[in-house]
Amino acid sequence: MASTQRVMSRHVEWEIEKVRLDRTMPRNAVRRLLTDHAEYGGWELSRLRRYRDGTRDVWLRRKVIKMVPTL
Template sequence: MLEYEYQELRFPRGTSRSAARQALTEHAEYGRWELARVRVYMDGSRRVTLRRRIIRQPRLM
């Protein structure tokens, strides 16, 4: 079964699309995060949820 860890980013109203894209690109390239969900609120702010797989090493006896 796959396990994921999650990270949430919030972008306030007025954040440009290019600035948000740049921040998400950096998380994806360097932290190996992938986009899980984007919620856009009525006031224009965004909440972005990122996820990445947790890789567990089997124990050696």
């Protein structure tokens, strides 16, 4: 259902998650799912595509924060 990958663009590394949503999922449930991803996971909506059969592909992204060890 979801796949994750990392992409580099303009010196910023993004983590991309693609989610496919079923056409039977109500609009409020989709909104709640995306809101939870944004609020608790730090994701933002990158792209949403809706197909004629009602399924949706959603691309979410978030910046990858690299930790530098301190001495």
